[in-house]
Amino acid sequence: MHAIPLQDTAAPERLPFYRQLYFQVVLAIVLGVLLGHFEPQYGAQFKPLGDAFIKLVKMVIAPVIFLTIVTGIAGMTHLRTVGRVFGKAMAYFLCFSTLALIVGMVVANVLQPGAGMHIRVADLDTKAVDSFVAKSHDLSLVGFAMDIIPKTLVSPFVGDNILQVLFVAVLFGVALAMAGDAGKPALNFFEALTKPVFKLVNIVMKAAPIGAFGAMAFTIGKFGLGSLVNLAELVATFYLTSLVFVLIILGAVARLCGFSVVKLMRYLKAELLLVLGTSSSESALPSLMEKMEKAGCSKSVVGLVVPTGYSFNLDGTNIYMTLAALFIAQATDIDLSLGQQLALLLVAMLSSKGAAGVTGAGFITLAATLAVVPEVPVAGMALILGVDRFMSECRSLTNFVGNAVATVVVSRWENGLDYQRLHAALDGEAAAPMKETLAG
Numbered sequence: 001m002h003a004i005p006l007q008d009t010a011a012p013e014r015l016p017f018y019r020q021l022y023f024q025v026v027l028a029i030v031l032g033v034l035l036g037h038f039e040p041q042y043g044a045q046f047k048p049l050g051d052a053f054i055k056l057v058k059m060v061i062a063p064v065i066f067l068t069i070v071t072g073i074a075g076m077t078h079l080r081t082v083g084r085v086f087g088k089a090m091a092y093f094l095c096f097s098t099l100a101l102i103v104g105m106v107v108a109n110v111l112q113p114g115a116g117m118h119i120r121v122a123d124l125d126t127k128a129v130d131s132f133v134a135k136s137h138d139l140s141l142v143g144f145a146m147d148i149i150p151k152t153l154v155s156p157f158v159g160d161n162i163l164q165v166l167f168v169a170v171l172f173g174v175a176l177a178m179a180g181d182a183g184k185p186a187l188n189f190f191e192a193l194t195k196p197v198f199k200l201v202n203i204v205m206k207a208a209p210i211g212a213f214g215a216m217a218f219t220i221g222k223f224g225l226g227s228l229v230n231l232a233e234l235v236a237t238f239y240l241t242s243l244v245f246v247l248i249i250l251g252a253v254a255r256l257c258g259f260s261v262v263k264l265m266r267y268l269k270a271e272l273l274l275v276l277g278t279s280s281s282e283s284a285l286p287s288l289m290e291k292m293e294k295a296g297c298s299k300s301v302v303g304l305v306v307p308t309g310y311s312f313n314l315d316g317t318n319i320y321m322t323l324a325a326l327f328i329a330q331a332t333d334i335d336l337s338l339g340q341q342l343a344l345l346l347v348a349m350l351s352s353k354g355a356a357g358v359t360g361a362g363f364i365t366l367a368a369t370l371a372v373v374p375e376v377p378v379a380g381m382a383l384i385l386g387v388d389r390f391m392s393e394c395r396s397l398t399n400f401v402g403n404a405v406a407t408v409v410v411s412r413w414e415n416g417l418d419y420q421r422l423h424a425a426l427d428g429e430a431a432a433p434m435k436e437t438l439a440g
Contacts, residue, residue: 021208025273028209029216032277036220043221049214050278056204056211057283062157064201064286065307066169067194072300073173074187081300081414082174089305089410093313096402100245100315101345104322107241109341113233113323114330166307201286205274212277219279219390234327234384238391241319242398250315250405257412258419263426264404267295272397281396281403285310288400292407295425298416305410309403316398320391321348321366325373328380336375344373 018024036043073082148163150156156164176183246261254261265272268291271284285306292302325344329336336344348369370378384391411417423429 021205021270021274024209025212025270025277028213029273029277032213032216033220036217036222040221043217045218046214046221047218050211050216050218051214053207053211053214054278054280054283056207057286060197060201060204061162061282061285062165063197064289065162065165065303066157066172067190067197068289068299068303069166069169069307070173070176071187071191071194072298072303073170074176074183074190082170082304085301085304085410085414086308088413089308089406090312092406092410093309096249096315096406097313097318098349099249100318100402101322101348103241103245103249104319105326105341105345107237108323108326108330111233111237112330113237114327114332118331118333120332162307163311169303198286198290201290205287208274208277208283211283212274215278234324235390238320238323239394241323242316242394245315245319246398246401250402253409254405257409259408259422259426261401261405264408265401267291267426267428268400268404272400275396275400276393279393279396281310281400284400288404291425292404294421295408296418296421297407297411298414301411301414301416302407305407306403309406310399313403313406314395314399315402316395317365318348319398320395321369324366324384324391325370325376328370328383329376331383332377332380334375334377340373340375344369344376347373 032043032046035046147161148167150159150161150164150168153168156168176187179186246265251261254264268284268288271287271291274284274287275281289302289306292306293299322345325348326336326341348365367378367381370376370381408417408422
């Protein structure tokens, strides 16, 4: 296999702190919180800034994924490598997504954040959650699988379904690889196109502080800081559980693979702050792919694992699902047996895959899960609607870190991880050119 050249073999000149993206995003988040708190009506009007930035990012996601996957797969001398990488990634996703569900269930049983509330289901106002319940009825595994296949070859690029882009890119990359020398001109074109597309990503990312400011001003302005107090125990439990999952469970996996998850998060601090500000892990997807390549992960693995993980490796969402479902049961004085809880877990495993790519997937997936489990009332979702917006930030952060760790782990499994570049990136040093490539 020919090596995939990486640019940026030397560390760029260090910018002053006020010109660095993470500082600008932090400042924007603080200003957004202050505006939303002291001028809530005015702050809530800044929602279009956050929405516009998310739309800008989604605009570049499709070409980034397509070019990365096509050039990565077309460069493989043995196509069985594609299936092997995909299989290993899905095995990792299934294992850790299930583990996240179990962690959420265990924590809910131990801490019981909803115990003692004694809420009567008949007293709940369900109008606010009706729209989410309606959307959840559209989710099914068959419908989800059929939706992966686009109507035309180009329709994924005008929609917002990441899996359709992934599907077309994999097929096109395989076809290009099978074409051999006849496909070289097209491959050279796509490789040349990759650089300006990532330059476009860098241009879009300069608007990140504006997007983060608008999103935070709207969130605090509409829901208020007091929203966090209403269900503080649930919010605190969720954040603590997610932190434990990342630092202990993912931390142990990272340590076994020879790197530190804390250093990885420090390396991705600008992206994590952006995810925090916008409550969307998609906002940092292009930047994550670029940074994981610079950190020594194989381009082919990055192209397959990151986009797929955004739909199948939702650790934060899975923790939230079992924790929130058991919180509702406890708050409404419903005692679930171990068998019923295991049934809830199995349903959540399936519904979490069916909601891949759906906007507001966490809350909608919870509605889909509760609709199948009659013991827990769907109406109980009204209890957590007020603070769901704050928990969505933690969901997105946990999902993001989980996918970054998965990319490194699968790269290592495929002997496509350059440890010299990885440690140089995580330690903030200059990186050497990538040496290792995927074995055929």
